[in-house]
Amino acid sequence: MATDSTGVSRRAFGVGAAGLATLGASQASAIPAKPKAIPTGKPFILTTWDFGPGANAIGWPMLAGGGSALDVVEAAINHVELLGDYWVGAGGVPNEVGETTLDAMIMWGPTHDAGAVGCLKRVKKAISVARKVMEATQHSLIVGDDATRFAARMGFTETTLTSVVSQQAWDKWAAKGEKSDAFKSEPIGKPAKLAGHDTVGSIALDAAGNLCVGCSTNGREFKIPGRVGDSPIIGAGAYVDQAVGAAVATGNGDVMMRFLPTYHAVELMRGGMEPKAAAEAAIQRITDAGYEISGGIAVIRRDGMHGGAQTGWEKAGFSYSVQTAAGNVKTPVP
Numbered sequence: 001m002a003t004d005s006t007g008v009s010r011r012a013f014g015v016g017a018a019g020l021a022t023l024g025a026s027q028a029s030a031i032p033a034k035p036k037a038i039p040t041g042k043p044f045i046l047t048t049w050d051f052g053p054g055a056n057a058i059g060w061p062m063l064a065g066g067g068s069a070l071d072v073v074e075a076a077i078n079h080v081e082l083l084g085d086y087w088v089g090a091g092g093v094p095n096e097v098g099e100t101t102l103d104a105m106i107m108w109g110p111t112h113d114a115g116a117v118g119c120l121k122r123v124k125k126a127i128s129v130a131r132k133v134m135e136a137t138q139h140s141l142i143v144g145d146d147a148t149r150f151a152a153r154m155g156f157t158e159t160t161l162t163s164v165v166s167q168q169a170w171d172k173w174a175a176k177g178e179k180s181d182a183f184k185s186e187p188i189g190k191p192a193k194l195a196g197h198d199t200v201g202s203i204a205l206d207a208a209g210n211l212c213v214g215c216s217t218n219g220r221e222f223k224i225p226g227r228v229g230d231s232p233i234i235g236a237g238a239y240v241d242q243a244v245g246a247a248v249a250t251g252n253g254d255v256m257m258r259f260l261p262t263y264h265a266v267e268l269m270r271g272g273m274e275p276k277a278a279a280e281a282a283i284q285r286i287t288d289a290g291y292e293i294s295g296g297i298a299v300i301r302r303d304g305m306h307g308g309a310q311t312g313w314e315k316a317g318f319s320y321s322v323q324t325a326a327g328n329v330k331t332p333v334p
């Protein structure tokens with residue numbers, strides 16, 4: 001079989017050089033036209049779940065004062081990470097052996113640069129460590145004890161992430177003597193009754209027209225030690241494209257990361273789809289594959305148009321909030 005200079009079979013790509021030369025006009029026109037440029041909107045901050053109003057109240061004054069979307073997203077998420085919430089940050093969601101570990105990611109629109117940490121231990125401000133990965137290194141993702149060592153090198157303080165609440169939750173669960181529910185079969189065919197999970201995600205557009213997205217979580221209750229979810233995976237937990245917009249995800253990350261829903265939604269918007277339809281299509285890709293999970297995404301275009309979609313959370317009240325100069329508006333995603 002013919003191979004090119006890299007040793008790769010041309011036939012493997014389906015069309016050899018001769019085939020390319022004979023592509024007709026109809027096939028050539030199947031290449032989509034370059035979509036219309038999306039205009040830049042007024043500054044906004046979007047934050048998911050009930051964290052929205054509080055996190056946006058931290059970020060909005062910074063944006064209104066001309067602050068950078070990067071600083072705004074970090075500050076909004078730090079606020080939630082330090083709340084002592086059970087589902088995000090320190091003091092919540094223990095793993096199978098009772099330890100709380102954190103996943104977080106930040107992505108900066110203007111450069112497409114990103115930084116993330118997975119299974120970060122003993123450091124509270126996971127999104128800030130992720131920012132250090134982005135700004136101080138060429139890497140994009142650092143994990144586990146090495147992420148903790150990296151954080152210490154960057155000047156972060158090590159401390160326990162266990163609280164009375166997380167200890168009690170683990171004691172109660174451990175008393176049942178069960179393994180992590182992640183050992184059960186895949187959630188296909190019947191809805192998975194998983195232990196709870198949650199994440200905070202924020203997206204900001206600043207006055208200079210720069211977009212930033214970030215997310216942070218302590219993952220999935222009683223997860224297998226070492227597990228890293230979707231949140232620090234670029235295009236899964238969050239994604240931004242400076243010319244288009246951004247998206248953040250929440251839900252069963254073990255399944256959601258297989259579909260890169262935030263990348264998918266942003267790419268659909270690039271092709272001209274409106275945010276809500278793009279969010280719905282990205283979630284539908286997962287449900288069409290047969291997965292019965294809880295999951296949602298919030299999507300916002302750089303002009304400020306936004307929309308969300310969810311599956312399996314008809315009762316859980318998934319929502320996101322968008323703050324602009326006109327105020328904070330909470331949008332339920334039924």
Ligand code: SD4
Pocket residue numbers: 103196197198199217218219220228229230231249250251252253254
């Ligand atoms: C994870 N996606 O680690 C996160 C958890 C979450 O709603 O968002 N749950 O799988």
